[in-house]
Amino acid sequence: MNRLMLISLQVGVALVVLLAWHLLTTIPMSDGKPLVPPFFFSTPGDVIARIVKWFAEGTIWRHLWITLTEAMLAFVIGSVGGILVGFWFARQPLIAAIFDPYVKMINALPRIVLAPIFTLWFGLGIWSKVALGVTLVFFIVFFNVYQGVREVSPTVLANARMLGMNERQLMRHVYWPSALSWMFSSLHTSVGFAVVGAVVGEYLGSAAGLGYLILQAEGTFDIAGVFAGMFVLAAFVIVIDGVVTLVEKRLLVWRPAAADTRT
Amino acid sequence: MAEGAGASMRAAARQPAAEAVSLRDVTITFRLGDKVAFTAVNSASLSVADGEFVAIVGPTGCGKSTLLNVAAGLLAPSSGAVSIFGRPLSGLNRQSGYLFQADALFPWKTARDNVAIGLETAGVPSASAKAKAQDWLTRVGLGHFGGRYPHMLSGGQRKRVGLAQVLIRDPKILLMDEPFGPLDAQTRQIMGNLLLDLWSADRKAVLFVTHDLEEAIALSDRVVIMSAGPAARIIGDWKVPLPRPRDISEVRLDKAFHDLHREIWQTLKDEVLKGYAQTGGG
Numbered sequence: 001m002n003r004l005m006l007i008s009l010q011v012g013v014a015l016v017v018l019l020a021w022h023l024l025t026t027i028p029m030s031d032g033k034p035l036v037p038p039f040f041f042s043t044p045g046d047v048i049a050r051i052v053k054w055f056a057e058g059t060i061w062r063h064l065w066i067t068l069t070e071a072m073l074a075f076v077i078g079s080v081g082g083i084l085v086g087f088w089f090a091r092q093p094l095i096a097a098i099f100d101p102y103v104k105m106i107n108a109l110p111r112i113v114l115a116p117i118f119t120l121w122f123g124l125g126i127w128s129k130v131a132l133g134v135t136l137v138f139f140i141v142f143f144n145v146y147q148g149v150r151e152v153s154p155t156v157l158a159n160a161r162m163l164g165m166n167e168r169q170l171m172r173h174v175y176w177p178s179a180l181s182w183m184f185s186s187l188h189t190s191v192g193f194a195v196v197g198a199v200v201g202e203y204l205g206s207a208a209g210l211g212y213l214i215l216q217a218e219g220t221f222d223i224a225g226v227f228a229g230m231f232v233l234a235a236f237v238i239v240i241d242g243v244v245t246l247v248e249k250r251l252l253v254w255r256p257a258a259a260d261t262r263t
Numbered sequence: 264m265a266e267g268a269g270a271s272m273r274a275a276a277r278q279p280a281a282e283a284v285s286l287r288d289v290t291i292t293f294r295l296g297d298k299v300a301f302t303a304v305n306s307a308s309l310s311v312a313d314g315e316f317v318a319i320v321g322p323t324g325c326g327k328s329t330l331l332n333v334a335a336g337l338l339a340p341s342s343g344a345v346s347i348f349g350r351p352l353s354g355l356n357r358q359s360g361y362l363f364q365a366d367a368l369f370p371w372k373t374a375r376d377n378v379a380i381g382l383e384t385a386g387v388p389s390a391s392a393k394a395k396a397q398d399w400l401t402r403v404g405l406g407h408f409g410g411r412y413p414h415m416l417s418g419g420q421r422k423r424v425g426l427a428q429v430l431i432r433d434p435k436i437l438l439m440d441e442p443f444g445p446l447d448a449q450t451r452q453i454m455g456n457l458l459l460d461l462w463s464a465d466r467k468a469v470l471f472v473t474h475d476l477e478e479a480i481a482l483s484d485r486v487v488i489m490s491a492g493p494a495a496r497i498i499g500d501w502k503v504p505l506p507r508p509r510d511i512s513e514v515r516l517d518k519a520f521h522d523l524h525r526e527i528w529q530t531l532k533d534e535v536l537k538g539y540a541q542t543g544g545g
Contacts, residue, residue, distance in 0.1 A: 158337055159367035161355060163432065164384040173380060177371040254371045256414035 018044045042223040050228040064236060066209040070126050070198035071240075074133020075191055079183070081134070082141025086179065089142075090149035107139045111197070115204045124205055133197025140190045141183055148182030149175050184252055187244050195237055210236070282349065283436050283468030284311040284334050289343035291329050303329045305494035306343070309487060311436070313348075314466040318479035320531065321489030322538025327472040328364070328440050330489075334470055335361050335438050347436070360434035362425055362442040368413040374400060374424045375409035381432040399427040403457065419450040423457070430461060437462075437469045443478070455482055455511040463508060476531060480523055481511045488531055491538035499530045 024036040025043045038046075054060035089096035115132055122128040152174055160174050183190075202211025210233050217225025291304040303326040311317045319327045332338040333345060336356040345352040347359070368377050378396035383389060400409050403423040405416075413421055422442060429437065443451040459482060462469060473479050479486045480503055488499035504519055514520055 153365075153367075155363050155365040155367045156369060159361070159363055160369075162335060162337070162359070162361040163381045163428070164357070166384075169384050173369065173372075177369070181371065254373075254412040254414070 040223060042227050046224040047227045047231065050224045051231060054228065054232070060232065063209050063213050064232070066126065067195070067198050067202065067211070067236070070129040070201070070209065071133060071194040073126070073130045074197050075137055075194040077130065078134040078137025078194065079141045079190065082138045083145050083179070083183065086142045086145025087149060087175070090146050111135050112200060115201060118201070119205050124207060129198045129201030129206065129209070132201040133194045136193040136197045137190045140186050140193060144182040144186045145179040148179035152178045181252060181255065184248055187248055188241060191240060191244050192237065195240065199233065282310045283313045283315070283347065284309070284470060285346045286310070286330070286334065287344040289330065289333055289340040289345065291326065291333060291338065292341040302494040303492060305496050307495070307497045309497060311468045311470050313468050315485065316462065316469040316471065316483045317485045317487060318471045318473060318483035319487045319489060320473060320476050320479045321495065322491045322535045323474060324538060324541070325489045325492045325495040325534070327489055331438050331440050331470060331472050335359055356436070358434060359436040359438050360429035360432055362429050362437070362439045364441040364444050366413065366421060368421055368424055368428070370413050373409060374405060374411050374413070374416065377413070377424055378427045378431055381428055385432065395431060396427070399431045400424070402461065403427045419446055419454060422446065422454055426458070426461070435467060437467045439469065439471045441473050444473070451478065452511045458482065459509060459511070476524060476527060477515060480520060480527070481509065481514050486527060488527060488534070491534045491541060498534070499527065501527055
């Protein structure tokens, strides 16, 4: 199937869904009411009008910016922490063995229960959301880097040593690229979780951001606002995912396409 | 009389230095558990003179690669002595280059960077290492492939890059572990000729492990046969009387080749059958 055909079919799906939504929520049935109550499901027209209004008035930009900032900070801090600890554990098996049950314990904890504590510790500003995102991103990056360092092919490692690499050169030319490739293969997941952390954090208590916007609309039974917030959030995540794909393509150019794993 | 003895003693003292690789009564035992031990190689003695091309042939799983790893210093023998150019080996064998059976290239580096890395680790500035790497890629026939990553190359091309990666460091000893094993028959012959071609330029000492007797005879000066494992021993040592330079595909038609092949095969056959019986044909 060619690209144009595929895109038109993809757009077709959206149009069919929007049309069905529109018809179900606006066409009056025999009792004079539409089949699906617009009070609970809004209408596509209202939602689009709301999104247009947000962008026309420019109020949305501040919320988008806040959410983006929180997600980026969570991603960067979580990744740096995950890389450092991942490397440390992988190179020091004793440390890894000692901390193993605690790592498993914290990772098993549903992160959302930490949100109230983070709000108490870091306040209602962006940092409580960043902290929530960090706890999510950190473990994904940590596990991947740990795995990447430990799963370097023994042959490649023996070859590196026979080629005269010392410990520092092994780190730079073998362990580091291997760990990074594992980390980048989970980039979509970790960036996604950074956004989840930010939005969920906002939803649980904040003064700005997309999560806050949705919460506000929900609090006033403004269903069009809830749906509009969801659509903006979805579009926002798709744009970020596209950027991640571009970055990935550049950095993992050495990888065979078949081995492209998305966890 | 006394003078004669002195001369022969001096000669004896010089003799070991001429041997690039010398393994004396090397035994390699792996611990599999608390009480279980597995002896892979039992009391093997082998030497490779400087400039000599020696092939080790043996049935599958006989410990040929294990013996090679000992010569490389990647594995310490359980008992016995290893010396390189007359000096006892401790740690890695820094004078040797090792061509592995499995893919050993760095997948995240281009072919050129893969070749250059061997020089860069030795402190050669990146720019001149890359220029030298390009020369070497040209010598192995991959001049236009420097920018490719390993996964974009065929199996034979990856072996060429591997060969360049090892040879660019100009090791005095070349250790090769079934390097052309995974390749198809035609590519193996081409690679064999390329290897002989590069080797004839400066005649390094070569220890070449293979399970293919024909390949061993066609390439080497001496063929060493190992028995089936466990506790494999060296059970035969033949000089190859074929003249050099050789062409791998033509030398196989030579009568001397066939005679030697038949003679060695008499010894090897039983071991191969034993090896198959033990590994279930795998």
